[in-house]
Amino acid sequence: MPAPGFVAVLMGGGADTCPAGFATSTYLESPVPAADACGCGDCQMAGTTCTTGMLTSGFDNAGTALCNQAGSTIDANGGNCSNTNLSVSAHARIDPPLAVPGTCTASSKAAPEKVASTPRKICTLAAGDCTDPLCSARAPLRACMMKEGDVECPPEAPDKHLIANDFDVACGACTCTASATCGGSFAFYADNGCSGAAGLTLQAGVCAAATNTSYSSYKWTGTVATQKCTDLTPPTASVTLKTPKTVCCPP
Numbered sequence: 001m002p003a004p005g006f007v008a009v010l011m012g013g014g015a016d017t018c019p020a021g022f023a024t025s026t027y028l029e030s031p032v033p034a035a036d037a038c039g040c041g042d043c044q045m046a047g048t049t050c051t052t053g054m055l056t057s058g059f060d061n062a063g064t065a066l067c068n069q070a071g072s073t074i075d076a077n078g079g080n081c082s083n084t085n086l087s088v089s090a091h092a093r094i095d096p097p098l099a100v101p102g103t104c105t106a107s108s109k110a111a112p113e114k115v116a117s118t119p120r121k122i123c124t125l126a127a128g129d130c131t132d133p134l135c136s137a138r139a140p141l142r143a144c145m146m147k148e149g150d151v152e153c154p155p156e157a158p159d160k161h162l163i164a165n166d167f168d169v170a171c172g173a174c175t176c177t178a179s180a181t182c183g184g185s186f187a188f189y190a191d192n193g194c195s196g197a198a199g200l201t202l203q204a205g206v207c208a209a210a211t212n213t214s215y216s217s218y219k220w221t222g223t224v225a226t227q228k229c230t231d232l233t234p235p236t237a238s239v240t241l242k243t244p245k246t247v248c249c250p251p
Contacts, residue, residue: 003154006145010137011247014119022123027163029118037114037237038171040106043229047102050182050222051079055097059089067093067207076220081194087214093207094186101178104229110169115239120163144249153248164241172235180227188215
């Protein structure tokens, strides 16, 4: 007789056949995910900053626009107006600051077909008792006992098998590396507080004709030129049985 709470069953492999008079149920045991059981969707990037750090500059007073002389280093000031006297030569160039990359996120997706498991055949007597056909089971079928849930096996049947009809595959977050570059424009103002129209506006990284003029304030307007996610790394899959049953067999 099976231990209290257990039902007597015959257990075999997925290809085995139950004897006459037994109900047949198919289960799986020991699901193991492959390395690629979790994948990643498209990566989305947000939060890149191009308004902090220092702006380098170049200038020249030659007839052609080279901007091959190092100019002042200017604080981007978070994109806010700065009251600072700046003198501009015949040609000037303002370089954008280094980007502060935002964060990359990518949804993960499970691939259940990448999970391997051991098929099991369970043969159950309608009466549920250990009658002669059950106790005289012939190989490869084994006379065992079964109970709902993940439970301990009794001492007389210590060989435990956890089986279920299906499994869940859980995937954590995908990880990736963010990179970005900045562009933008630099505006010079005659008055403090960046009031009125800008007297001169330079596009980032472009050597352009200026006016040999002094200005009292400036404002940097940063834009994200490029941003991308690289080195997308899928998470490791975690597999759990759905509504497991415990099968306990004699040694």
